[in-house]
Amino acid sequence: MNESEFEILIRGGENTRLQFKKNLTNANALALELIAFSNSLGGQIIIGVDDEGDVIGLSGDDISRINQLLSNAASENYVPPIYPVSDIFEFENKKVMIIKVPCGANKPYATKDGRFITRSGADKRMISNDEMRRLFQESGKLLAEETPVKGGNWDDIDSEYFLEFYKNKYDEELKKTDIPRAFENLNLASDGSFNLCGSYLFGKNNIPRLFIGNQIICISFFGKDLAGSDYRDSANIDGNLKKLFEEGRAFIARNIKRIQNGKNFNSVGDPEIPMPVIDELFANALLHRDFFVSGNIRIGIFDDRIEIISPGALPNHLTIDNIKKGVSIKRNPTICSFASDIIPYRGIGSGILRALKIYPKIEFENNTDINFFKATIYRPGDNI
Structure with a gap:
């Protein structure tokens, strides 16, 4: 990182992955910051910069003391171990310390007295019970x-x-x-x-x-706006995996157009969006949803698109680029192991790839703040 890149970084201000500290004198305070970053997405603590993003700098004695605090915090103040990396950076003849905290692989992390902290925007807060279960799930300690x-x-x-x-x-x-x-x-x-x-x-x-969040909420809207009060069709579907898939798929099929594609006028046309695309993305929502996140799977059909929204962002820091390349992590491995005998599902991580190959007009949103994953399939025609 050069001075120009550093200046851009600090001018952007604090956020979920960046914290400024003018100085540090307390190992417990440092430990809380390290725990919060480890329990969220990881990030950087820049010491020697005030809350406004102005570089104050550190003396040689400051740097020695903070290094000792970092060592003390690592050995005495949290469990399981966290392994931050520190570096000294000079900006306009002022030295700052940059502590890089990796996203924790053994979540959740806690203080020695049992407090579980995470990042929320630029601040810290206690972890809720639901979040605690999700963190245990991420680390493979709880499914x-x-x-x-x-x-x-x-x-x-x-x-x-x-x-x-x-x-x-x-x-x-x-x-x-x-x-x-x-x-x-x-x-x-x-x-x-x-x-x-x-x-x-x-x-x-x-x-x-028996458990909340096992319904599929389906609405086919007039227009392109979620806030619209008028709709063509709606259904609340509950039941086991087979029933959820079959009835959810049927809802989509009856609410999209059919096109002739050169077929005889009296023949049944083809769906405007190939059904294998719907199958792949809908199965993905049913099998990989996060059951620790309250909420139902939602299907929204608009004049220009279809949205399939499932509770829970991608697990274990999987990214949209990862899944487009066929990388997959099974959040619900036992459910997935039975799925190929129940619904159209292969279980080899190629579903997203197949859907995109058949029909490229698909976008994905991985929302880690509200905690959902959305697949948007754009419909063909002039209404996009």
Whole structure:
């Protein structure tokens, strides 16, 4: 980084990934900053710059003291360990210290007295219980799909559907009384109670009673504006994975145009957007949503586009560029392992690639602030 790049950096002000400190004299205060960055996206602490972005500079004694504070904080003030890297940068003959804090790989991080802190814009705040679960999930210490379903009983499982599925997949017939044992063997239950994964795959249509956020909210709007009060069609869909996929797909299919593509006038036209594209993006939402984030999957159909929004940003710092190149991380690995026998899904990370190859007019939004992932499919024609 040169002086010009540094000046641009500090003139942009503090944000989620950048913190200014005029000076530091307390190891506990430094530890809180390191923990907050590690529990969020990582970032930089620039010491020797005030809150307004003016470079004050540090003396040689300041630098020695802060290095000692950094060492003390690392050994005494948080768990698990954090490994920041410090560097001295000179700007207009004034020295500042830049501490680079990586995004934590073993979240969540806490102070020795048990406080969990994260970044929120340019500030710090305590981590909520929902965020705590998501951080454990990111580090692989906890999976939402393995969460036991409170208030559920085995009558909530569609036994006929599961027995048929089991016979087709494993070529073995089970009795209804065998289902709890089979669920445990397949990681769909533990200690006699089925988990979210078991309910999501094989539950009956009363699943919303068991866990919030298992509906698909579908609306086909007039016009291009989400704020419009008029709509052509709407549906609230609940049930297991198979039902969610089939009915959500059917909603989209009946609310998009069909074009003849040179076919006979009396023949059924082709969907304006190829259905394999819809299948890939909708399956992605159903299988990779974050069950620790409250909310339903939403399908919005507008005159110029289709939006599929799923709760939870991309996991483990996956980026949109990553997924466009076929990189994938399974947030719900057990659900994904069964999905290819239930819906059109291959499970090799190529779904986004296939969708873009068939129909390039797709955009993605990975919103880490509000915590959602959105696929926007632009419709053909003059209404874009």
